[in-house]
Amino acid sequence: MKAIIDLAAKTIVLDRNEYLKVKGSIDTNVYYVESGSLRAFVLDDYEEQVIRFGYQGNLIVALDSFLTGRPSDLFIQAIKKTELKVITKQQMDAFLASETNKLLWIQILEQLVLQQMEREVDILTSSPKERYNRVLKRSPQLFQEIPNRHIANYLRMSPETLSRLKKS
8 A cells, every 4th residue: 555655746634624525526536644534425315424434544535436537426524634645546547557556456446345345234234233343343443533423423323322332
């Protein structure tokens, strides 16, 4: 992943609650989170549904827009002041000209797909306690980086339920 991060020629800083991307916009950049945290969410009948987080050491991208060059339904918003390294589509395309780099990118995408599948199975089949325990095991850092109300939304439970599970 370091090879991808090293492509970044620009760094941006988002203030708390500032948007990196809004619904309907095209964003073909990949971002590396140097510090801070973000949430990716969709708006469903005026209700936010968090689908992903990014915090220090993570890549975050509106993957649908990155891959297609078309507008995305995603919002990406800073939870707290966040510093990001910006890797453009042109930099990524040049990087991916090498077969070795393509394999690295495929591994990153495969991990992303597997994480999304695990999350989908969690939401569709697990009890709130099981969802909480699986996410805690998979991403313990999440609970240090992200406020409980956003984690509760991500886990599709009330903040009160999450609070009870954390205490038990």
